[in-house]
Amino acid sequence: QQQVKQSPQSLIVQKGGISIINCAYENTAFDYFPWYQQFPGKGPALLIAIRPDVSEKKEGRFTISFNKSAKQFSLHIMDSQPGDSATYFCAASMRGNTPLVFGKGTRLSVIA
Amino acid sequence: EPEVTQTPSHQVTQMGQEVILRCVPISNHLYFYWYRQILGQKVEFLVSFYNNEISEKSEIFDDQFSVERPDGSNFTLKIRSTKLEDSAMYFCASSERHPNTGELFFGEGSRLTVL
Numbered sequence: 001q002q003q004v005k006q007s008p009q010s011l012i013v014q015k016g017g018i019s020i021i022n023c024a025y026e027n028t029a030f031d032y033f034p035w036y037q038q039f040p041g042k043g044p045a046l047l048i049a050i051r052p053d054v055s056e057k058k059e060g061r062f063t064i065s066f067n068k069s070a071k072q073f074s075l076h077i078m079d080s081q082p083g084d085s086a087t088y089f090c091a092a093s094m095r096g097n098t099p100l101v102f103g104k105g106t107r108l109s110v111i112a
Numbered sequence: 113e114p115e116v117t118q119t120p121s122h123q124v125t126q127m128g129q130e131v132i133l134r135c136v137p138i139s140n141h142l143y144f145y146w147y148r149q150i151l152g153q154k155v156e157f158l159v160s161f162y163n164n165e166i167s168e169k170s171e172i173f174d175d176q177f178s179v180e181r182p183d184g185s186n187f188t189l190k191i192r193s194t195k196l197e198d199s200a201m202y203f204c205a206s207s208e209r210h211p212n213t214g215e216l217f218f219g220e221g222s223r224l225t226v227l
Contacts, residue, residue, distance in 0.1 A: 032212045036155075043116075043203050043218030044155060089155060093212045099145060099168055100216060104154040 004092050006103030013110050019077040021106045023090035026071065030092040034100070035064065035075045038087045044102075047088070048075070080110045114138045116219035118204050124225045128193050133222045135187045135204030144187045145205040145216070146179065148172070155203065161187065194226045 005024045013019045023033075034049035050057045050064040050073065057064045063076040077084055090103040117136045125131050137144050146158040159169040159179055166179065178190045187206075191198055201221040208215075 034215075041220070043205070043220050045218065046215045049215075095212055098212075099157045099160050101157065102147075102155040 004090055004101055004103040006090050006106060008106060009104070010107040011109070013077075013080045013108065015080065015082060015110055015112045017080050017110075019075075019080045019084065019108055019110070021075045021088050021090070021108070022072065023074065023092075023103050024070075024072045025092050027092070027094070028071070029094040031095060032093045033064070033066065033073050034091050035062075036089045036091060036102070038089065038105075040086075044089055077108075080108075082110045082112060084108060085110050114217075116204055116206055116217050118202075118219035118222050120222055121220070122223040122225070124227065125194055127196060127226055131191045131194055131198075131224060133189045133191075133202050133204075133224070135189070135219060136185055137187055137204065137206030138208075138217055139185070141206035141208050141217070143167075143207045143210060144179075144181070145207075146189045147203045147205060147218075148200040149203065149221075150200045158189070158202075191224075194224075196226050199224055199226045 007022050035047045036044035037047045038044040048059050048062050048064055050066050052068050055066050061078045066073045087105045087107050089105045091100045093100045119134045144161040147155050149155045157170050159173045160167045176192045180188050201223050203221045204219045205216045
């Protein structure tokens with residue numbers, strides 16, 4: 001119930017294409033869903049986050065789509081660039097003093 | 113821009129030895145965390161610390177692990193007797209508010225190699 005399941009494990013996208021990474025959860029008490037981006041040798045950094053009261057959030061080329069009934073959320077990277085090549089983690093947390101739970105990560109490679 | 117700093121960046125130790133990993137969280141942050149990442153794997157929660165005490169810990173955080181905030185700025189993770197399976201990247205993180213309401217800031221990590 002504390003898990004967040006992420007797919008795919010790795011993804012190769014052509015420059016200019018759309019990268020889509022999916023996550024699913026079981027625990028309906030989760031109410032905060034961030035995506036973190038990690039470059040090699042660095043710590044994860046917050047990219048974008050959403051709460052279940054909205055179905056979509058967009059920041060620049062990055063969009064989170066959230067489907068509360070399906071308990072799924074996804075990250076879309078539009079016009080993917082080689083600089084987007086990184087590992088992306090979805091995460092979830094709930095109210096109260098509980099920590100973020102991370103998915104297993106998706107290694108994205110954007111090729112020219 | 114304020115950042116979370118961690119030392120050492122890489123430590124190699126023999127099995128059974130004690131290791132202390134150090135972190136300086138962002139100064140006005142109140143919540144502190146240790147996570148670890150085994151090579152190529154997911155980021156796993158170890159422990160959270162708030163108001164000078166552990167607020168939550170995972171099953172990974174057994175009696176061999178301890179945390180301390182000795183002086184109001186440093187936040188340390190001690191592994192008393194390291195095992196081969198403790199080899200991982202250890203990330204310190206901090207947040208101004210609970211991560212359910214605010215961003216978690218991660219350091220660059222300390223790579224621990226246990227031989």
